[in-house]
Amino acid sequence: MTNSHQEYDFVLVGGGLQAGLLALAIDHHNPTANVLILEKNKCLFGNHTWSFHRSDISCEWSWISQLSITQWPGYTVHFPGINRIVELPYCSVSSDQFRKTIKRLSINSDRLRVQTEAEVNEVETHCVRTSKGEFLGKTIVDCRGKTTGGLSGVGYQKFLGLELILGEDWPDLLPTIMEANLDQNDGYRFLYVLPFEPRRILIEDTFFSESSLIDQDQSAKAIESYLENRRVSRWQVIRREQGCLPMPFTSTCQPVTSNQLTGGYAGGWFHAATGFSFALAARFADVVASSESDLIGRNVSRLAEKNRFQRTFARFLNRLLFHLVPPSCRHEIFRRFYTKLPDDAIQRFYAHAFTKTDAVRILFGLPPSSLTPIKFFQSFKAAICRA
Template sequence: MSIRHADIAILGGGLAGGLIALALRKARPECRLLLVEQDQVLGGNHVWSFFGSDVGKAGRELLAPMVEGAWSGYSVRFPRYSRDLATSYYSMTSSRFDEALRAALPEDAILTGARVLAAGTGAVTLADGTRIEASAVIDARGIRLQGHLSGGWQKFLGQRVRLAQPHGLTKPIVMDATVEQVDGYRFVYCLPFGADEIFIEDTYYSDSTTIDHPALAARIAAYAQSQGWTIAEVLHEEQGVLPVVSAGDWDGFWRSSGGQIARAGTRAGLFHPVTSYSVPEAVRFALAVAQQADLSHAALADFSERWAKRHWQRTGFARLLSAMLFQAAEPLARYRMMEHFYRLDTRLVERFYAGRSTLLDRARIFVGRPPVPVSRALAVLAGSGARPRPLTLAGMRKQ
């Protein structure tokens, strides 16, 4: 059995774990890091996006090496309303993420193809028998869902394609809900990476976790055709199922997510309850960890728990909106909530995505004619509506 030593072992080389490693490397270069990832590449198979208003200067500097697309605004489309917004928008890719981490970290600070069998106080055991001894361990291996959280699902299939001709887009389409509404709230998301290269994602806010790959691929092709685009080649593809949280037992979720070690990213519940959006929280947490004076096991475990609990408390209003979406709205009419939301002030929209809605924002969202049946909305507010579905990983196979 081999033994490796580190000051901090970070389990999971995805967005949360990788950003913590980068932030620590910048702020504490003397710290011996070991980033452990079960796959051969870091970052998985993803396109992540964020608004310029989501992160401050330090956050933008941290993310800059991973950014592949940057635009000065974006658009949304709904059946009865369309809008262009001037908020800057950025997209990152897994390949850039992997390159940036390998460029910034020493070669011996990255361990890929390594599956974790057990993680505890100061020690990690890998499937090949390797033992990692560390002063602290941070678990960023992704969310564990065992029924303590409830709500619905956001699922998607995305394809980066090369077209036979230029697409003509100058900015992303973050939501095009003018498409046929199927399986809940459906919209198409488009990122123009080049004159004839575009990422097209077919997304659903659904009660089901099933991804019918052939059906979604056909809808992407049909959408491209409806825009006058001919797909010449599919360059990259990704699919996923993410939780949309409307309620839950936070203490039960925390206890079920692992032993007494620090946690990060979705493992710690650090994502937006409505959008499943994790970039802003991953950036904030990574920068905060790097500024901690005490990087011992106990200190980091306590810090991550307090941070995650504050996030849960702060996002109660967002969970209420998720409840409205999944419990008050008819599935094929869920788009009306986002159509209503996007008629509001640009700064309110920015604060919502950044997870920083104010009391005035919350009041403003509920002003006017509700986009859901009044009786159902009142039932949700009173806590007497339909019970939300427990969220578990069981049955999340993609078909």
């Protein structure tokens, strides 16, 4: 039961990835704090698969080890003429795995409360208004997820994912992060495969596209024909996942002025060029949970400042990808990325910790022939000015 007259140390608005990571980090750094998660749906965490590189996570964040995570020693990428193994440990956590961890935490601690079916209508500095009443908090973190509000110009990363039980063993032990040997329609398109067990896999048909709409039948057919090419003749769909994420060209980090904070996607705590949230949401969670209450705003601002270059450059890459390069050439950028960059630079890129030298390496040799250098540099300047 939640108590609307009690003042919680933390009220987390929206029960998705960011709220889950915050709950774990607070439990570790500040175990006497009372935490309330408010979620509009019937259960927390929706229907997602969140992947990340092991190296995105600092070894100092021992609180993440409470999460049950699937891990592989590396992964492969495939483009015309290129098959590469990237030897960077790769991890994945599902909504189910997250739900079990938070359930365990709330059973073991009476300091974590979850209120589902509570749609939040208004968030103030110390008060949240929901369909189920008002809740008070010393620190309120808005984690309501994606929004297109305030984004000037976006492309989309969209996908249909099918989790399957196979009649035969899957031939690969490692995930395939990009299988780009397929028709490049609707922008850059690739298949993404996570082999959880020899006969249980997730396949996603993914697009970096101008449009947020996805043709589900066409994607299901592409997955089917890939399975047949990999000599799998029998399978059963056990879960369907669909998503679409706006990928911004300009900065969206909310200014931090008080202990009313915006976390997760809505606060700009995601990698704009990959769409992955885990690394930055975990960083945000660690800073919020480990700071003295009156220093949270200041420390979050410092973290945002520390990430400024990476944030700006990632958004510039989106501008390049969606705005400057014709959709039919889009895959060349990814092909080049995986052809030219060594594992350590790929690691820094995904961890949102890339250096200026890495940025030059990513751009070197670009733009593709269809883009004039002058347009390219004008756009780079515009991206920097707006960040």
